[in-house]
Amino acid sequence: MEPFTFASSSELRIPVAVKVNRLEGYEKPLPYSTLLKRPDLRHRGSNLSPNSELYITVQPFADSKPLTVHSQTPYKHFKNGRVWNQWLTLPVSYSTLPANTQLAITVWDLSPINPKGGDRSHHVPFGGSTISLFDDDATLRTGRQKCRMWRHKAADGFSDTTTPSQEPRKRGRRGQYEETVVVSEKQSRRDAELERLVGLMKTQEMGQIAENKWLDQMVFRQIEKLEKQSVRESTRPKTMSRASGSPEDGEQNGQVKAPLCAEGDPDHVDGSFFLYIEFPRFDHPIVFADHEYPPPPISSVSSAPSQHAAVVNFKPPPEVQLGPGIHSDGNGTSDTDGGHRLIRIYDPEVGYVDNPAEYKHRRLIRGQRNALDRDLKPNPKMRDFLNRVMSYGPTVELSDKEKDEVWRFRHHLARDKRALTKLVKSVNWNEQAESRQAIALLPKWAEIAVDDALELLGPGVQNPAVRAYAVDRLRKADDEELLLYLLQLVQALKFEPKHAKDTEDDETDSSLASFLIVRSAANLKLGNSLHWYLMVELDDDAPSQSTRNKKLFARVSYDFMKELEATPEGQARRKVLLKQGELVTVLSKISKDIRSSRGDRLRKIELLKKMLADPKNELLHFDPPLPLPLDPEVLVTGVVPEECNVFKSTLSPFYVTFTTNHGGKYSLIFKTGDDLRQDQLVIQIVALMDRLLRKENLDLKLSPYRILATSTLAGAVQFVPSAPMSSILSSAKYGNSILGYLRFHNPATPETPSILGVRKEAMDNYVKSVAGYCVITYLLGVGDRHLDNLLLAPDGKFFHIDFGYILGRDPKPMAPLMKLSREMVEGMGGSSPTSESQFEAFRQYCFTAYTTLRRSSSLILNLFALMQDSHIPGLVLPGEGAAASVRIVEQRFKLDVGEQEAEGFLGTLVEREMGAWGPVIIDRLHGFTQGWRA
Known part of the structure; x- marks a missing residue:
């Protein structure tokens, strides 16, 4: 062919x-x-x-x-x-x-x-x-x-x-007339000539015959003339000839008019x-080709709007069971296959629409048992079944049988705080009778945990009564705990249902919004964080934010300012937020000017000092002292222009020092052109994990330094005095080792206990912090780990910075799942079982931290689930969407195995990453690249 x-x-x-x-x-x-x-x-x-x-x-x-x-x-x-x-x-x-x-x-x-x-x-x-x-x-x-x-x-x-x-x-047909047109020989020749000329004209239009304007015009006129004659002939009466037999009347020579x-x-x-x-x-x-639509992701499919709709029970695509001799790859040779390729067609309705027969069956079954379910008790076998269902994580979808059994024993399960989220998933909220019974059970339910309350505020729950119940549970949390979840609660405002009475100009003042506004107006730290979280959502440089969400956050910000006016210190706090905004605006302008200025780093530092000392910028003295946006508990009185610096980076972030009202100093790093929301999220999760570990009496000396994104492309980072691992290992002053650095800053003395020539407190800080960050960075899938973003403070506390790659993404090949280099282990005394080696203590800290955080996995997964619509680039995986981030974190918790199996897996991971040669090559290449750039 x-x-x-x-x-x-x-x-x-x-x-x-x-x-x-x-x-x-x-x-x-x-x-x-x-x-x-x-x-x-x-x-x-x-x-x-x-x-x-x-x-x-x-x-x-x-x-x-x-x-x-x-x-x-x-x-x-x-x-x-x-x-x-x-x-x-x-x-x-x-x-x-x-x-x-x-x-x-x-x-x-x-x-x-x-x-x-x-x-x-x-x-x-x-x-x-x-x-x-x-x-x-x-x-x-x-x-x-x-x-x-x-x-x-x-x-x-x-x-x-x-x-x-x-x-x-x-x-x-036999015995009937067939229409035929009797044409003369002259007309037949004319039609043939017309057909020939039309064919030649189409050939010329395709470019196969060269144009000749004067000759073409003559041909076109001839074609029009022949066409008019053909049309004129078509107005004459046609004649009919019989297919077989002869006409009865008016027939001449086998023809009739x-x-x-x-x-x-x-x-x-x-x-x-x-x-x-x-x-x-x-x-x-x-050639016609239809557009092929990919199967819609489950997270993008929304159910039909309903007043009582609360949970959309998504279903996976049905499994295709192939019969004997049928092969999905089209290579079957049996007679039943016929050599044809089997095509799987995705029906979007399967993903979110109930089977009508199953829906009717469920309605009949649940309707018959309403009077008997109140006193129903499960037998031992059913009790084990329900306990297994209660142990499911927040991402597990219940089967139809599990939903029916949870609904059947709902009165019995009301004493189990874990069961409420499972009941919400089991209720058909489009059925008014079911929804009324479920809502009536809420006041009788055992008090739920915070992680379950956060799950009820997610995108899958639209019933206002259920969401209001979750908010009532959050009212019992103190301000410090609420601050840990505030970033996600602001995102949860997007999932609030819109009531019918609301119009486009009057967004819903939901119970969650009212709760956040009242609590934040009464607490300086909460109000400061809420204000800046809302400012980021209202940033004009965030094109991914929908118009509806911007209106929603603008309304919440307006109501927050009105609530501040009603408090005794409201006017003063509003002025503080206004001054904070002015400070951030000035620092953003300085950062942009430094970044766009020409010259080397020394010239940029001189320009920075000049701009900080410029009286027009009003940075030298703050009266009264201003609560710092990064940490409102710190009151700053001005900047110190002499103590500033510009880092070697494409974005030229600068270091600035503030004086505090107590005579101390507070240093931070300000940068523009980079999205700090992802780093802010990681540090928030680190702070939350630190709190969870401390509640179990396990203090791993973590350093969740502060990060505040003031817009989608600007923010501030707390400066912690420390040294990167790369400089420590290349410094002869420390003997090119971490242990030498620890001995230099924390030498052993006869008065204090020591390990390996290091004060015991500093060595404990190092071992515990390395264990904590190894587990946390593994769970969050932090990537792009090299010796320049691993820092060590003089007191021995180890920590990570720069979280541009998370959830398993890494720009380098052969990236490790856990960053644990040979040099880090040698800082503990090596992995050999010696009397002073701290490696075994490090392993035990890892195991304890991992099992402790596994028990709080639902809370962490729910926090990530609430961030699905935050438009943070790192949370959206290519081709999978934001919902995949929750699944990745869930996989790293290994919730499908027991505690002993999980510890065994972590121990194997530690041994493998400690002796891996891939990270060594990555560190060498990174160091070579940085040296070449310098």
């Missing part, structure tokens, strides 16, 4: 166009007897003049339904013939059209009276024609087309149209009209 070049219609993203050329045809004048019966025909435009004014409408149809509005030719006065030569553009593109698209073309006549009435009282159809846009081979029609006009009919556009552009051929149009109808006269149109031409044939 020769190669064939073509294009697909799905890639043709241009509007559909058709050129209306001219109308040809003749008809007999109306007899006087007809005009007596219908005097209105005397004033019809086409009966007054053979060149009367007509106009044409073109409308696309598919499956007997219009695809869009019609396009219409402008008014035009005709002199010698009805010639438009007008391109009409339809408001639809080729790429969106189905294969059965038809164009309904109607020519309209002017008439004083429309006998059928209707909207077009002075417009009656002169004729109509319906032509398919694609031919029988699914190829787009191009070039000139000749359409037969069905007189006094509007083009219907139906799938089985009554106005086809080409009259269908009729097959003769019959009129073309029915008589007795004043709207029908002998005649025939043809409309010549033209479709656009393309360099290659256009």
Whole structure:
């Protein structure tokens, strides 16, 4: 087969166009007897003049339904013939059209009276024609087309149209007449010549015959002449020949005459009209190709809005069970397979619509047991089944049987605080009877934990009563605990349902919003954090934020300011927030100027000192002292221009020192051009994990330094005095080792206990902090770990910085799951079982931290789930969406195995990463790259 070049219609993203050329045809004048019966025909435009004014409408149809509005030719006065030569553009593109698209073309006549009435009282159809846009081979029609006009009919556009552009051929049957046109030899030669010329003209249009303007004009006129003669001949009566037998009356030589149009109808006269149109031409044939839509992700499918809808129970795509001899790869050779490829078709309704039979069954079963469920108690086997269901994590979807059993024993489960979230998933909130019973159980339920309350505030719960119950649980949390979840609670505002009474200009003042506003107005730290979280959401440089969400956060910010006015210290706190905003604006401008300035790093440092000392910026003295946005408990009185620095980086972040009201100093790093929201989220999770470990009496000496994103591309970071591992290992002062650094800053003395020549307190800080960060960075999938973003403070506390890659993403190959280098282990005394080696203590800290955090996995997973719609780039995995982030963290918790198996897995991971050679190569390459850049 020769190669064939073509294009697909799905890639043709241009509007559909058709050129209306001219109308040809003749008809007999109306007899006087007809005009007596219908005097209105005397004033019809086409009966007054053979060149009367007509106009044409073109409308696309598919499956007997219009695809869009019609396009219409402008008014035009005709002199010698009805010639438009007008391109009409339809408001639809080729790429969106189905294969059965038809164009309904109607020519309209002017008439004083429309006998059928209707909207077009002075417009009656002169004729109509319906032509398919694609031919029988699914190829787009191009070039000139000749359409037969069905007189006094509007083009219907139906799938089985009554106005086809080409009259269908009729097959003769035995004993019946078959329509045949008796033509003369002269007419036959003329039609053959016309067909030949039309074919040559199409060949020339394709560029295969060179143009010759004066000769082409002669050919075009000859073609028009032959076409007019052909149309004139078509107005003559046709003759009918019988397929077999002989006619009974009026037959001569096997032929009988019959009129073309029915008589007795004043709207029908002998005649025939043809409309010549033209479709656009393309360099290659256009073959129909439908757009293939990928299966919608479960998180993007939303159920139909319902007043009582609360939980959307998504279902996975059904499994396809292949029969004997059927292979999904199409390589089957059995007779049942037939060699055809098996195609799996995804039905989106399967993902979120209940099976009607299952829905009816569930409704009948649940409706019969309402009176008996109150005193129902599970037997031992059912108790074990329910305990297994209660142990499920927040991401596990319940099966239909599990939902039915949870609903059946709902009164018994009311004493189990873990069961409420499972009940919410089991209730059909579209069923009013069920929803009323579930809501009535809420006051009787055992007090739920905070992690369950956060799950009830997620996107899957829309019932206001359930969300209000979760907010009531949060009211019992103290301000310090609430501050740990505040970032996620601000995101949860997006999932609040919108009541019917609300309008577009008045967003819902939900119970969650009211709770956050009241608590934040009464606490300086909460109010400070809430204000800046809202400012980030209202940032104009966040194009991904929807208009509805911006209105929502603007309303919450406005209500928060109003609530502040009602408090005793409200006016003062509003002024503090205003001054904080001015400070951040000035620092942002300085950062942008430093970044855009030319010159080396020393010149940028001099420019920074000059701008900080400039009186116009008002940074030298704050009166009264200003609570720092990064940490409102720190009151700063001004900046110290001499103690500033600019770091070696593309974005040129700068270091600035503030004086405090107690005479101390507080240093921070400010940067623009970088999104710090992801680092802010990681540090928040680290602080939360530190609190969870401390509650179990396990203090791993973590250093969750403060980070505050002031916009989507600016923010501040607390500066912690420390040294990167790369400089420690390359410093001869410390003996090129971590142990030497610890001995230098924490030498052993006879008065204090020591280990390996290091004060015991500093060594404990180092061992515990390394264990804690090894576990935490593994759980969060922190990537791009090298010796420059691993820091060690003089007191022995180890910590990580720069969380640009999380959830398993890493820009380098052979990235480790846990950053534990040989040098870090040697700082503990090595992995050999010696008397002073702290490696075994390090392993035990790792195991204890891992098992402790596994028990709080639901809380951490729910926090990530609430961040799904935060538009933080690192939380959206390519091709998977934001919901995949929760699954990745869940996988690293190993919730599908027991505690001993999880400890065994972690021990194997520690041994493997400690002796891996891949991270060593990465550190060497990174150090070489940094040295080359310097």
